[in-house]
Amino acid sequence: MGARQISAEEVGRHSTDNDAWIVLNGVVWDISGFAARHPGGREAIEEFFGRDGSQIYNQIHSPQLAEKFLGPEKKVGVIETTGVNSDSDSNKDPSTSTSVEAAEQESGSHLRPALDSIISIYEFEQIAPKRLRPKSWAYIAGATEDGLTNAANAEWYRRIWFRPRVLTGVGKANTTTTIYGRRWSSPILNSPTSSAMLAHADGELALARAFSACGNPIIIPTMSSYPLQDIVAALPEGHPFFFQLYVHSDRAEMEKLLDEVCALKPQAILVTVDLPVMSKRETYAKYEAQERQSKKKLANIPMSEKATVSAVDPTLNWDDIKYIQKRTGVPVFVKGIQTAADARLAYEYGCAGIYISNHGGRALDTAPPSILVLLDIQANCPEILDHMQVFIDGGIRRGSDILKAICLGASAVCVGRPILYSLTYGEAGVKHAIKILEAELDSAMQLVGITSLDQAHPGLVTTSALDRYIYHGQDHPWARKPQRSKL
Numbered sequence: 255m256g257a258r259q260i261s262a263e264e265v266g267r268h269s270t271d272n273d274a275w276i277v278l279n280g281v282v283w284d285i286s287g288f289a290a291r292h293p294g295g296r297e298a299i300e301e302f303f304g305r306d307g308s309q310i311y312n313q314i315h316s317p318q319l320a321e322k323f324l325g326p327e328k329k330v331g332v333i334e335t336t337g338v339n340s341d342s343d344s345n346k347d348p349s350t351s352t353s354v355e356a357a358e359q360e361s362g363s364h365l366r367p368a369l370d371s372i373i374s375i376y377e378f379e380q381i382a383p384k385r386l387r388p389k390s391w392a393y394i395a396g397a398t399e400d401g402l403t404n405a406a407n408a409e410w411y412r413r414i415w416f417r418p419r420v421l422t423g424v425g426k427a428n429t430t431t432t433i434y435g436r437r438w439s440s441p442i443l444n445s446p447t448s449s450a451m452l453a454h455a456d457g458e459l460a461l462a463r464a465f466s467a468c469g470n471p472i473i474i475p476t477m478s479s480y481p482l483q484d485i486v487a488a489l490p491e492g493h494p495f496f497f498q499l500y501v502h503s504d505r506a507e508m509e510k511l512l513d514e515v516c517a518l519k520p521q522a523i524l525v526t527v528d529l530p531v532m533s534k535r536e537t538y539a540k541y542e543a544q545e546r547q548s549k550k551k552l553a554n555i556p557m558s559e560k561a562t563v564s565a566v567d568p569t570l571n572w573d574d575i576k577y578i579q580k581r582t583g584v585p586v587f588v589k590g591i592q593t594a595a596d597a598r599l600a601y602e603y604g605c606a607g608i609y610i611s612n613h614g615g616r617a618l619d620t621a622p623p624s625i626l627v628l629l630d631i632q633a634n635c636p637e638i639l640d641h642m643q644v645f646i647d648g649g650i651r652r653g654s655d656i657l658k659a660i661c662l663g664a665s666a667v668c669v670g671r672p673i674l675y676s677l678t679y680g681e682a683g684v685k686h687a688i689k690i691l692e693a694e695l696d697s698a699m700q701l702v703g704i705t706s707l708d709q710a711h712p713g714l715v716t717t718s719a720l721d722r723y724i725y726h727g728q729d730h731p732w733a734r735k736p737q738r739s740k741l
C-alpha cells in the first residue's frame with residue numbers, strides 16, 4: 255500500500271505545538287511536542303508548523319535525520335504535488351538563511367582575508383563572526399554558562415613549559431604517526447561537530463576531502479549535515495574514518511544506525527558520553543531570547559526547559575558500552591572522559607581507546623581542562639596508556655599544544671571550533687588550517703630537540719604549575735562527606 259497523499263491544506267491545519275505537522279522533502283511528519291526538544295532550539299522549527307520546512311532543514315541536516323530521530327511511526331504520509339506553504343518565502347528573510355554567503359551579504363564583508371595571509375589558527379576565529387550568521391556564530395562559539403572550562407582548555411596548555419634539549423641533530427622532523435597500522439601525516443583529526451553546514455554549504459564533504467588530502471583520517475559525527483554514506487564516498491576508497499556515536503534512547507534505532515556504520519568499516523566508534531542532558535548554553539540562549547523579542551514573539555519557554563532536554567539517551571551506562579562493542583565487533587572509544595577513574599573503567603570494560611574531552615566546555619562548566627585529565631591519568635593509572643589509544647580535544651590551538659599532549663601520552667589530538675571556522679573557506683580553508691598546525695608541530699618538535707613523535711616523552715615538558723590540581727586516588731585527599739543524619 256502506498257503512503258497516504260496529504261494536501262497542503264490538511265498539513266496547514268496542524269500548526270500548533272501539540273498538533274504540529276511539517277513537510278520535509280515531500281514527506282509529512284508529525285512533530286507534535288518536538289519543538290521544545292529540538293536541540294537547535296524551538297525557534298528554528300516552530301515557524302514551519304503546518305508548512306514545508308525542507309529548504310532550511312536541508313541546509314542544516316541530512317535527509318535521514320528526521321527518520322532517525324523522529325522514527326518511522328511519525329511519518330504521516332507524502333505531500334500531494336501541488337504546493338504547501340514553503341519556506342522559500344521565509345528564506346528571502348536573511349535572518350532565516352543559514353549560508354555563509356548570506357552572512358557576508360548581511361555584514362557587507364564580501365572582502366575577506368586571502369587564505370595565504372592567514373598564519374595562525376586564531377585568525378580563523380577572528381574572521382568567523384564576520385563569515386557566519388550571528389546565530390551560527392553564537393551556536394558554534396558558545397559554551398556552557400560562564401565558559402570557564404572552554405577558556406581553561408586552551409589556557410592550561412600555556413601553563414605547561416617545554417624543556418628543550420639541544421645539539422640532538424634535528425635536520426628534518428617527521429610529524430607522522432601510526433594508529434591501527436596506518437601511517438597518518440600527523441596526529442591531527444577534526445573533533446566531531448554536528449551540522450558542519452552551518453559553516454559551509456559543503457559541510458562534512460569538504461572536511462572529508464581536506465583531511466584525506468592532507469593524509470589524515472576524519473571523525474564523522476552522528477549529527478552530520480550530509481548522509482554518512484555521502485561523506486564516506488567523499489573520501490578516497492578505503493581511507494580511514496572514525497564514527498562518533500550519540501546513543502539514541504530508542505535502542506532499535508541505535509542498532510539500525512550501528513549496522514549502517516559498521517557496513518562502511520570505521521576504524522573505531524567513539525561514543526559520546528559527556529552530555530547526557532543538554533547543558534545551559536547561555537550565549538546561544540541569549541541570542542534566541544533576543545531574536546524572540548525582536549520578532550515580538552511571546553517568550554513563553556522558560557530558559558531552563560531547553561537546558562533539560564537532549565536528543566541523546568540520559569540513561570546510557572557502562573553496560574551499553576559493553577553492548578556496543580559486542581554487537582559491532584569494532585573498537586570502541588569513550589568520548590568525554592574527564593577523570594582517571596573513568597579512564598580506568600573504560601579500560602576494564604574493554605574499550606580500545608579513550609577520548610579525553612569536556613565537549614569543548616559545552617557540557618559541565620568548571621569540569622577540568624582536558625590536559626589536566628591526561629595528567630590525572632598519568633598520576634593514577636599510567637599503565638592504561640600502554641594499552642589504549644588516547645585522543646584528546648579542547649583548546650588545541652597551536653602545534654606546540656599538540657606536542658605537549660603527545661609528550662604527556664596522547665596518541666592524537668582533535669580540533670573542534672577552529673576547524674569549523676576554517677571551513678567557512680570551504681575545503682581549502684580546512685587544508686590551510688591543518689597545514690598551519692602541522693608546520694607549527696614540525697618546528698616545535700625540532701626546537702625541543704626531537705625529529706619523530708616516537709621520541710616525545712613527559713621529560714620534555716614541565717607541568718609543575720598544574721601538578722597541585724592532581725589528586726591521587728578517587729577521593730578528595732582531606733575533605734570528608736558530613737554525616738548529618740546523626741544531628
Ligand code: HEM
Nearest residue numbers: 293294298299302307311314319320323389390393448449
Ligand atoms: C528531526 C529531528 C531533528 C533533529 C534531531 C535536529 C537536531 C538539531 C541540532 C542538534 C541542531 C543544533 C546544531 C547541531 O548541533 O546540529 C539543530 C539546529 C537546527 N535545526 Fe534541527 N533537528 C531536527 C529537525 C529539524 C527540522 C525539522 C528543522 C526545520 C525545518 C530544523 C532546523 C534547524 C535549524 C534551522 C537549526 C540551526 C539553528 C542555528 O542556526 O543554529 N531541524 N537541529
Ligand SMILES: Cc1cc2nc3c(=O)[nH]c(=O)nc-3n(C[C@H](O)[C@H](O)[C@H](O)COP(=O)(O)O)c2cc1C
Nearest residue numbers: 394445446447448526613614647648649669670671
Ligand atoms: C558546534 C559544535 C558542535 C559539536 N557537536 C558535537 C557532536 O555532535 N558530538 C560530539 O561528540 N561533540 C560535539 N562537539 C564537541 C567537539 O567534539 C569537541 O569536543 C570540542 O569542540 C573540542 O573543543 P574545541 O572546540 O576547543 O577544539 C561539538 C562542538 C561544537 C563547537
